[in-house]
Amino acid sequence: MAINTNYDNSYMNTYTDGTKVTNPNSELGKDQFLQLLVTQLENQDPLNPMDDKEFIAQMAQFSALEQMQNLNESFSAVKAYSLLGKTVTASVDSNGSSSTVTGKVDSVKFDGSNLYLEINGSDVSLDSVTSVSD
Template identity: 60%
Template sequence: MDINTKYNNYLNTNVPVANLNSALGKNDFLQLLVTQLKNQDPLNPMNDKEFIAQMAQFSSLEQMQNLNSSFNAVKAYNLLGKTISATINDGGVSKNINGKVEGVFSQDGQFYLKVQDADVPIDSVVTVTT
């Protein structure tokens, strides 16, 4: 049996590094678990302890994602009315934004700040002043 060691063929270099870490989520984990159950040997099924451990991992992953989302919401709403400085990518060009946070909104699980008619991702904030 040959083993493929050419890992670079499978790496999409167009994906930002931040997205590589978040590429596997709870849906992927659940899909892997279901695939594992479908393809197990009926004469030698998965040990129930392994199954329970995997379900506990799934539950932990889901709770961590919920906690992270809640933390980002609190972080975003705490910036309302404060003056921030951020660096955003506007069409491939880095742009510095300075101003008072006038609003907060969420889109696709990401929180954005409304500053001077610009939508600033919360992770782009560099400094905060009152």
């Protein structure tokens, strides 16, 4: 007997209102967590409502998630600013080809979601740095 391993998981990538989930890492972000909580509240049984202790615990988890994300952004910024004036080597992918950029970090740029180091007049993502030297 053959076992079918081709599953259609497209239903797992949509909210109840039909909008698509656009989180490429498949991690539960704060927006998805809040949407899940609202959906849970909308669909609870009126004769058996959610226990207030459960609701408070979920809100605490939401708050903790948000604070961890804020800390992560702060640590990334500190890491980027600590590289100012240092010589770094980074692996940069552009148009399907990989190249190595080496130079002194002249400035740090933040575009709202990503940090970039300016090296020899070009912006390099902080995540692409492979080595650092004084």
